[in-house]
Amino acid sequence: MKRMFATLILASAMALYACGANSSTSEGTVTSESAAVENSSASDHSSESSSTEAESEKAPELTAEEQESEASDEKQQSTQEETATAEKESKKDTASKSDKSGSNASYQEILDNYTKKLQDATPGLIKEYQNEAKANTNGVDGLAEICNDKISVLAEISNDGISEMAEIYFRSGSGAYSEYEDWAGKLTDVYMEESGKITDAYINSAS
Numbered sequence: 001m002k003r004m005f006a007t008l009i010l011a012s013a014m015a016l017y018a019c020g021a022n023s024s025t026s027e028g029t030v031t032s033e034s035a036a037v038e039n040s041s042a043s044d045h046s047s048e049s050s051s052t053e054a055e056s057e058k059a060p061e062l063t064a065e066e067q068e069s070e071a072s073d074e075k076q077q078s079t080q081e082e083t084a085t086a087e088k089e090s091k092k093d094t095a096s097k098s099d100k101s102g103s104n105a106s107y108q109e110i111l112d113n114y115t116k117k118l119q120d121a122t123p124g125l126i127k128e129y130q131n132e133a134k135a136n137t138n139g140v141d142g143l144a145e146i147c148n149d150k151i152s153v154l155a156e157i158s159n160d161g162i163s164e165m166a167e168i169y170f171r172s173g174s175g176a177y178s179e180y181e182d183w184a185g186k187l188t189d190v191y192m193e194e195s196g197k198i199t200d201a202y203i204n205s206a207s
Contacts, residue, residue, distance in 0.1 A: 106168045107165055107168060107179075107180075107183040108183075110161055110164050110165050110168070110183075110187070111161070111183060111186055111187055111190075113161070114157060114158065114160065114161030114164075114187055114190070115187070115190045117157050117161075118154055118157050118158065118190050118191055118194045119190075119194060121153060121154060121157060121194075122154065122194040122197050122198065125150040125151075125153055125154065125198055126150070126197060126198055126201045128150060129146055129147060129150045129198060129201050129202065129205075130201060130205070132146045133146055133201075133202075133205045140206050143202055143205055143206050144202065144206075146202075147198060147199065147201070147202035150198050151195045151198050151199070154191055154194055154195050154198070155191065155195070157191075158187055158188060158190070158191035161187045162184045162187055162188070165180055165183050165184050165187070166180065166184075168180070
């Protein structure tokens with residue numbers, strides 16, 4: 001009986017020892033697993049740090065030459081913009097000066113053009129008058145009518161030129177009316193001179 005009780009105590013002791021060993025082993029296992037997790041986390045953090053450092057290394061800072069090159073490009077672009085602006089302002093000034101001085105040139109061109117037209121037309125009109133005067137059967141009144149018909153051709157030419165001058169005056173709006181009137185008067189003087197030649201032919205034929 002004593003041996004059986006001793007055997008039970010020994011078995012119980014061994015069981016407790018086994019449980020203690022298993023508990024220790026379990027705790028060791030948990031501790032090992034916790035350490036493994038910590039090591040894994042540390043490894044991941046280290047990996048992230050390495051990755052960040054690698055990315056940082058992939059984007060190197062600009063060298064002094066590259067920075068100087070970029071500054072030069074920006075300066076060149078700024079200079080080009082300033083040049084373009086200056087050119088626009090220059091064109092505006094030129095256009096403004098042209099508007100102010102171009103009106104006289106335009107008036108002069110019209111005067112020259114229509115002066116030539118009047119002078120070129122006169123000889124032919126005189127010849128027409130003389131030919132028609134020979135066939136006139138209505139006396140002085142008939143000659144006067146023929147003369148007026150030929151002069152009216154010159155009047156139309158002169159009026160066309162004066163109308164073009166008026167268009168310049170109203171279009172530009174920068175000149176004084178007296179300026180337009182002065183140039184129109186010059187063309188009228190040419191008309192009067194050329195029409196006077198036809199009048200002279202009339203007087204000669206009527207006398």
